[in-house]
Every structure is written in C-alpha cells, then in structure tokens.
Amino acid sequence: MSWQDHYRRQAAMEAVLTHARHDPARPLVLAEVPLAAREFTSTDELLLALHHVWTRRLVGHVETAVAEADRDPRVDRVEAVSSAWQAAADAAPVLARLLAAHDSEALRPVREAEQRLLARAAGLADEHESAAEAARIGAAYLALLRSTPERAAEPVEDTRPRRSPVSLLRRLVASA
Numbered sequence: 001m002s003w004q005d006h007y008r009r010q011a012a013m014e015a016v017l018t019h020a021r022h023d024p025a026r027p028l029v030l031a032e033v034p035l036a037a038r039e040f041t042s043t044d045e046l047l048l049a050l051h052h053v054w055t056r057r058l059v060g061h062v063e064t065a066v067a068e069a070d071r072d073p074r075v076d077r078v079e080a081v082s083s084a085w086q087a088a089a090d091a092a093p094v095l096a097r098l099l100a101a102h103d104s105e106a107l108r109p110v111r112e113a114e115q116r117l118l119a120r121a122a123g124l125a126d127e128h129e130s131a132a133e134a135a136r137i138g139a140a141y142l143a144l145l146r147s148t149p150e151r152a153a154e155p156v157e158d159t160r161p162r163r164s165p166v167s168l169l170r171r172l173v174a175s176a
Helices: 003-020 034-039 043-071 077-091 093-101 105-122 131-147 165-175
Strands: none
Touching (some): 077 093, 105 131
16 A cells, blocks of 8 residues: 555545544445545445554553553552543544444454453453453443443532442452
8 A cells, every 4th residue: 555545545534534423323325425435445444444543542542551550559450441441532532433333243353352452451351361251351341431421521529439330340350
C-alpha cells in the first residue's frame, strides 16, 4: 500500500465516522459514503480497518495506565484499565459506539484480541489462562465498562463510597 492509498483510506474512514456521528448504531452502507465505497470492498473490510484504528488508540491508553499502575502500588490495575478504556472511548466516541454496535463474524478475532488485552492488562486473567477464557473474562469486563455510567453523571454531594461494577467482576472472576 502506498502512502497515497493510506491517506485515501484514512479519509474514507473519517468520512464514515462523520456520516455515522448522529447514529453510530445505524447499519453501515458503503454506498452512502462514496469515498468509503471506492476504498473498501466490503463493510467487513471497513470495520476491520476502523477496529485497527480503535486498537491503536486503546493500546496506547492501556499501556500508559498499566505503566502508571506498575510504578505506584496504590493504583488499582482494574480501575486504571477501566479509566484508560473510558479515555479512549471519550477521545473517539463515534468510533467506539460504531464498533460496539456493529458486530460481524469477520470482527470476532480482533474483538477477542481486544477482550484478552483488557482482561490481562487489568489483571483479571493471566498469561496462563487459555485464550478463550481470557476472552470470556474480557468480554464480561468490556460489557461492564460499556454499561457503567460516567462518574461525571454522579451527584457531587453524595459522598458515599461507590461500588464499581468492576469490583463485582473481580469478585466473580476470583470465585470462578
């Protein structure tokens, strides 16, 4: 792939994200974004390219969070990875919502890799776990991350300690 091809594909993905910004869950139709229709042969190919963009963004946030957690033993790895995932989703909300809403068999290997990354980075699964088990744990963790309301939505005056859904997941994983 030449640099010109790369830039055309980048522009096509940006056009898709711009097109999807009002309703990322709406089915992707390549014909609705002519630039994308010229650059990608199928919706699956486009989704894989978009997932690659997401993965690069997510890995950067997760690696930074894990490095900080490794330097400071007071930092909870699960919370650090949760915050990293949220930061990545906040930085690219349309991309995150679009990928969450669009599932295909072609995306399964990259989704499972993402789930394993999150589970292992958070310390919910270790390298000795099978890939399938780490992906299963990561899928549950990711579902909790996606369903957890942002902390900014919580009332400021409420000072009761909050039980994170991630804490529940930790207890469930530990008991398995």
